[in-house]
Amino acid sequence: MNPYKVLGKEKGDSFEELKARYDELKAIYSEQRFKEGEEGNEGAKKLTELEDAWAMILADCDVKTAEEMGNDYSKVEELIRLGKLTNAQEIMDNVTLRDGKWHYYQSVIYYKRDWMQESKKQLELAIECEPDNQKYKDTLERLVKVMGNPNTNPRNMGAPPVEDPMMTGNCLSNCCMAYCCSELCCSAMRCCG
Amino acid sequence: MYGYVVPHKENLSQQDFILYRSFYCGTCINTGRLFGLLPRFTTNYDMVFFALLAFDAKNEPVEFKETPCVLNPKKKLTVGGGGLLDKISALNILLCYYKAVDGVVDGEGTKYRVLKKVLKKPYEKAKAMLPEADAIIDKMYVELRQIEKDATAGLDRAAHPFAQMMSDVTAHLLGEVADENLLGLMYNLGKFVYLTDALDDKDEDDKKGRFNPFSVVYGKVSGKELREKNLEELQFAFAVISNRMAECFNNMKFNQSYTLMQNIVYFGVRNKIKELLASSKKLPPPKI
Structure with a gap:
């Protein structure tokens, strides 16, 4: 094609x-x-x-070097959005000047790969390069306080759990219910009889 | 495999317990039917979770029947065999065989040599049933050996081959129902199993001079000292896994065993992490 x-x-x-x-x-x-x-x-x-x-x-x-790329990481951003992480990584690998912005985007790629420890390391490096950047600091705080927190409520991760009656209980629920009800009926009959 | 992925007993309802046991016994009996009596002992809790997930994702009809067991003459409710359960049994045999081979290569005593011998024939049969899954696992062990040889630093890198294998095998077995959330869940599940096993075995690995990802990062300190000095980092490393699992889980739709799997993902995994980080000895085998 x-x-x-x-x-x-x-x-x-x-x-x-x-x-x-x-x-x-x-x-x-x-x-x-x-x-x-x-x-x-x-x-x-x-x-x-x-x-x-x-x-x-x-x-x-053409893969640009950092000097040419300047502050333009739109191509990398675009690839990350499309889920083409390998292609995004290729571009990143060819960048020679690794500034705060580079470390930030590298951290996003690692995050998408579920490599959270590496992602955290890159964010820390980004903050080291640009100590005043609030965006980097906020991202790191979110990573540590939400994703990396052993006490985060699991219900609050991702989409909220569905409160669909079909999805509460398992496929045995109906059998169990039926069994209990019939058991109840039987005992009731025995008492009456 | 290992038996780290288990439900949390205090939060487990009676009906979920019966469903869980039905799947466990069903997998075990099905393994016996396909591969003979001895390989039945390879049945483990991690695979039961995978079976639950696979049946749910495919919305495969679950047939219950009452079957007696050699270990317990009382008849129990079990899940009946079928195409999907056969594949799961075969996959379990493949994983156990490769683990045994890995153990023999690492020079780990007679236990793995016996296991390898017992599983040789079942393995051939399982390989014929799932040739592609076999290739995926084989490829993973090649990558794992390379990582061990290079002593690659970083927990994410070391755990990647095993995690990716879980995700790839799932994608292969379940086909198009395996979306990014299900695969993300399996990737993190693989990572959880690999890293839990690594931390659990750290002292033993160090003593025998084997590769351990935690030794590469933190040095050859004892498991107890490692937990005391780096608790925060370890908590982060495991919390991200359990939280990502919960995130993927919450983004999925379920048809059959929602509450049971929710118990495992929300509480079972976290509880295991808590146990692992608090104990300085090897974790005892779980009992459900």
């Missing part, structure tokens, strides 16, 4: 142009996918194709 063709663009086009086209197509397909019948299916398929193509384009773009 030629990922540039999916976007209707050429390989030499600038990153901004590609990104604009990607956003535009994504909006169209995202809406189309909720339509009924064949059209909806087509939209979902196109959207997957687009996401794959976009990940390939991001990986294909």
Whole structure:
């Protein structure tokens, strides 16, 4: 698959142009996918194709060094959002100047990989580079006080537990209930008799 | 495997206990039916949790029947065999065989040599049933050996092959019902089992000069000293695992055994971590 063709663009086009086209197509397909019948299916398929193509384009773009990248980690951010952590890591590995921002993004990648200890280490390094950065400090505090706290209430992690009657109790509940009720009936009958 | 993933007894309702026992006995009897009497002793609590999770995720019909047992002549309710239970039994045999081989390579006494011999034939059969799972586990042990050889630092890195293997095997066995939350849960479950086992075995590993991820990070101090000096760090290392498990669990939908698995994920795992960090000796085998 030629990922540039999916976007209707050429390989030499600038990153901004590609990104604009990607956003535009994504909006169209995202809406189309909720339509009924064949059209909806087509939209979902196109959207997957687009996401794959976009990940390939991001990986294909020339890897910039930190000097060129400056403060622009949007490509890394984008890859992390798409769940393409290996591609994001590749870009990170090629950056020579490792400042606070670099350590911060590295910590996000580790977090997404469920490597929490490494993530914490990177956040601490980021704070060492930029001691006044409130965002880094808040992130570290959240990591330690919520995710790394042995006393966090497990109910508060992620989506709140569903209070669906079907999901309280196990598949034996009904048998047990039935058994208890019939037992109750039987004893009642015996007493009466 | 190891038997660290267990329900918390004080919070376990009667009906959940019966369901849990049915799955345990069902897996054991099914292993006996497929692989013979001896390999039945490989049945363990970790695999029961996996069986519960697999049945629930696939919404596989659970058939109950009353079966007597050699260890206990009183008939008990057990889960009947079926395609999925067969696969779980086979997976358990694969994991136990590889653990035995690993033990023999590490030069660990006769226990593992006997186990390896007993499981040789069942292993061949299980491998024929699940060739891809076998390849995944084999690959994991190659990576693990490399980590041991390089003495790779960092708990996350050391635990990664085992954790990834749990996630990959689940993805392979359950197919498309295994979404990112289920795989995240299995990844962290694998990590929990690996690191708990490592900390539990630390003194023994140090004595015999074997690799242990905690020794690489904290040096060859005794397990007791390690817990006293680095309690906060250890608590963080294990809390993130249990909290991530809870997070993945809360994002999932369940069909059959919600409260039982909730007990294990919310209380069982945490309780085991508490026990592990408080004890200076090896943990006793659990009894449900």
